[in-house]
Amino acid sequence: MTQQTSYTVKSGDTLWGISHQSGVDINTLAKLNHLHGKTLHTLHIGQVIALPASTVQHDTVLTINIKNINFEPIKNAPLKLTYDNQTHEVKADSNGTVKDVLIYDHSHGFKIEFKGIDSQWVTIADHKTLPLGHKTLTVTSRQMVIKGTYYAKPGAQRQSKVDLKNEVKRANTNVHIQPQGATPKPVAKPVDAPKPMIKETRIEGGIPAHFVAPIFTEANLLLSPANEKYRKLILASAKRYDLAPHALAALIDAEANKINGSWDEKSINKETKATGLTQFVRGTWLEMVAEPRSLMNQRIKQENKLGKLIGVVDSRVYYLYEIKGDGKDKSKQKISDSVESELLKWRFNPEYSIDTAALYGRINLEKLAKKGLNIAALAPEDLAKMMYMAHHEGAGGAVAVIEGGLEEKTAKTNLRSQIGYKSAKALIARFNDKPVSAYTYWLYYTLIDTKINVAHFMVKSDGLQPKKTADIASALGAAATTKPAVKAVQTAPLVPSEAGAAVGWHDPLDSCSLRTAVLASPKGATFGIVRKDKYGKPHAHQGIDLKADPGTPIYAVANCKVVAINTIDNKKSYGKTITLMVDIQDLPQRQRESVLAKKPNVKEVYFFYAHLTDMSVTHDDVRDATYIDQGTVIGTTGHTGNAEEMTTINKGAHLHFEVRLDRYPAQAGPKDPPERHLAGRIDPKPFINRLN
Template identity: 60%
Template sequence: MIQQPIYTVKSGDTLWGISHKTGVDINHLAKINNLHGKALHTLRIGQTITLPATTALHDTTLDINILDLTFKPIKNAHLKLEYDGDLHEVTANSNGVVSNIHINDHAQGLKVQFRGIDGKYILIAEHKTLPLGRKLLTLTSREVVLKGAYYAKPGAQRQTKTSIKHEIVRANNGVHIKPKGATPKPDAALGAAPTSVNKETRVEGGIPVQVAATIFTEGNLLLSPGNEKYRKLILASAQRYGFTPHTLAALIDAEASKSKDTWEADSFNKSTNAAGLTQFLRSTWLEMMAEPRSLMNQRLKQEQKFDKIIGELDSSGEYCLYSVKGSGKNQIKEELSSTLIANLLKWRFTPEYAIDTAALYGKINLEKLAKRGLNVASLAPEDLAKVMYLAHHEGAGGAVAVIKGTLDDKRAKKNLPKQVGNIQAASLFARFKDNHVEAYSYWLYTYTDSKINVAHFMVKSAGVAPKNAAKIAETLGAPIIPKPAEKVAAKAPALLTKAGASEGWHDPLDSCTLRTAKLASVKSATFGMVRNGGKKAHQGIDLKADPGTPIYAVANGKVVAFSHDVSPGKGYGRTITLAVDIQDLQKKQRDLVLAKKADAEVVYFFYAHLKNIDANINVNKNAEIAIAKGTIIGTTGDTGNANGMDTISNGAHLHFEVRLEEHPRTKLLDRLDPKPFINQCN
């Protein structure tokens, strides 16, 4: 029996220090040792820390959800997984899920074979590459339909497509959309969706192999039972704009918020303010409202008796809509009222408009790419969805820059860490020999492949071979992006013996300067009883920063709290709280804490009025996330009571605090002056 390696805690050790000494990711250490909350910061001398058998940094961690053709989980499904050059046999649980598949090299891809009731394995998915990070892969076996609670039978042999369709309809009676009249109401009832557990899922791309016929028809659109209510709308919009329904379904799936396998029409993202089935932002939605081809535009003109609707940016950069009546000298142009705009934004929650607008938005992006010289008309129908998604993700100009190979190196170097984090970005840059453009383009193509798979929405797809995004780009003239160099297993650094091996400090901003704008004097930006003539406390310091300025983790620590409360004029707005073991601090900062509280073990750093929080923190909202010193954890903003402070001259700033308790008492209790902690503060 092979014994699991262990590490014995010594004086001055912290979990970050042990992570640094052994080369094991701190989150993985915490998980396998069941360390959470205060236990992360209260290691005992002599305590044993279990180490994993391997210290390699995984590219991808997968959870696989295996379903039958009617989207029922296949209980205890037997799978063979081929990745990292090896074959692994696994068994799903009673919910059809295989969890925590750690893949060292994403570039080697993944093959998934499913064992049928005859004992033979069939290939149900093949990924040439995998996306970086943690992903949920939902696979639908085209060969299996469940009957009863436990019995699986080959669907292709004993159940026709028609009977499957009828079975889905019977199982979801009452949720199918009925044909609507000429002027449908935005709040028309659609029927209740099946009850489901709230859980966000992402369907990742695979290449279906077990298929029976080549067909691009209405009846070949495969939707989960919960999404059957959108079928007629998808078919109508796809026909209106010249797409296959599978193309449109794949686009919707990439953008929609999900509850189990059902797209949520009433979803609202508090972080971005995107809303509805297809998650449109305010400005983009209003832009599409001004597009004459959209159903919304046509309905609004009919109901309000407008001859035309146009959109323009006002002096503050906000997108506004105007109605136009008459022509020539008799033309009357008026801005739409705020009340009407508010009602129009509610249309985002109406599936008919959300689906129509998503389809039209994709078509407009294709038109923009064509105007910029890309021959998108030459692409096969099944390949259009990925091009539209590229244009949506990067903007039309950005997509053209990637495809034509004119992407700026600095932009690529800056953007990749924002998408995958600093550690994964550094690893990928190294595998491309620091060719940042190739690394970012490679990531973007593989990410698009993971988000878009038209064949996933086809009952039968033989003869339809969707290209991967890189091949599609090459068809449009893009330079060939090589595969990343073979991944070399990371070696654990030599064991370090001194205490505090992971100590360090990084200022919260690249440039730390106390703000003066909108204050009586610079003193009002400092810590203490400095407001209202010395009558009001300021619990931190204000560092001037335009919204969108990156903020950094000041030391190795754990994100223990964050908030997305962006109520204007109220409180701190969007915030992050970083907990740091004082042994992980640089000596200067550690001494500042101990001078105030001699027995302190943990100190908290609080960032407020933020615009954005790093996506990796948002994704793991139910767990404490280990963050390395110097990691970009978000950007400054003007949320909360800093609302309207959108430029430095208007008072834009980062509010930064040092706390002895995660939830300090009022005024200045349990807080320290942050200014001495910062190495360079003007």
């Protein structure tokens, strides 16, 4: 083997083969050679594949925004950045931004120092670890205002601090959304964000300073000018549920979608349908309506003269019911669709959204306490991290992580779904292939610790340093967490004279058996014209149905790349799906010949998984056409789409699995013969190694 800067493709080579032989991550190769994105790319003989100078993979790519306490950008700010055990002096641009800071090892942390007018460097951010992937870090420094502006500027008339604060307060008297009482009604018209009257003057001691009115109000709560209108709502909800307002603000900030730093109360997540300021999905929101402590519960019962409300889950859908009568006359009646529709619109109302987030956080803390965790012993600022952890993992999941009950397979699946296949694979490798250790580290250090910091929402933090999540977990009885091993030394890629392919196969399930339940004939689970429609006419089945209880892991059948997913369960057709593309040279001989027998000149084949519940691949993986090793868990089986009633094997639960010759096979019409509905597909049965 020799060191080279490129490799020339030969007959039988695949990108997977080049990756395996060179030691360069396949996704790095694909990106370097523009073999990614929605357009399909295959190699051809004589094609030159560029190789990187080293096998380095950066953990994090940072964009940094530097702002003062008034949330104004610091133009051309002189900075000193320390990462990867090296220090670099840089200057922010005219927007106070530093772009594309490449971090090789996120676990070494990241420190930012700012050079003031006295030429002294002041630390304004010191992160012990960083999140993975492409991230934006906004640093708001109190030093910029409390100790004077960062550059000299002519002063105005001398004025006392008290006079100055009072004057600027008067300029923003009516910027807040006010709580409406025990049964609040939605605000008819959103209140505009405050327009801070920034006043520059010389005060006692001749130190120049900026003041923004809302910063000096009660509870020492610091909010950006655009979010200042939510102050009184946050304070009211925090008091109502016995939470620190800074903790609640940190929790809201972690959940809210943002537009230029402003929380978006009209946000709708297109993928999850989470809605509103604090991003609640339908079921959880209605569950909170049924909670007697919520403002929504009080209002809906008063205005509609309702009794006790309860939730009922029917076919995986949450519905609200009213309990009527007592004793033998006791009954339940479903809340009308019109009332439910109005309740769901309340997610756009910031008062209900903030109240519900606070109550949901309090309920999660209560659940953690009931499961045996000594939540009462935690400091108020630490509760925010536990609320966020319970929200992210579920109370049971949070306890499993803390008490060591998380399973390896679950940890691996969760990590891949959160940070993508490529990053998860690299992180797990740094923990000696222990997914639980890797996931726990990611959850504590790179998610919760980077998302939640109550000190960021204090005008004066007085040196407060909230505990790390790992330390909080330790206080609750968790075992000590481990840190990732040092990343491998960067080396130059090695390329053999011939790369070849990376042949492999893994059945889509650990145990593959055709389903028999809820079928007119056992053949109904096989491929072909094997079924009849509701009129008794022959009907095509485009794949095979492998019986599986919902939640059964599914695997990438070969070395592949992700080209399509559907995350929306529309109760029709296939529900949630994944489509993988495989170079036929990376298939074993039997599977490869099955493809070539149907389409001799084909270069790639597609594998389609349907009726899924959870997926470990994301839309980012589709966008980047992420490459995935064969045998990787890519999700779990379910009962989505037209299989919604098939909740167990005895009720027909299964994985629908197809082999497609085209990414999007031509769709036949209802009047076409049934054979047309099989176009572009071949029988998957010969591909399965062990079919029971």
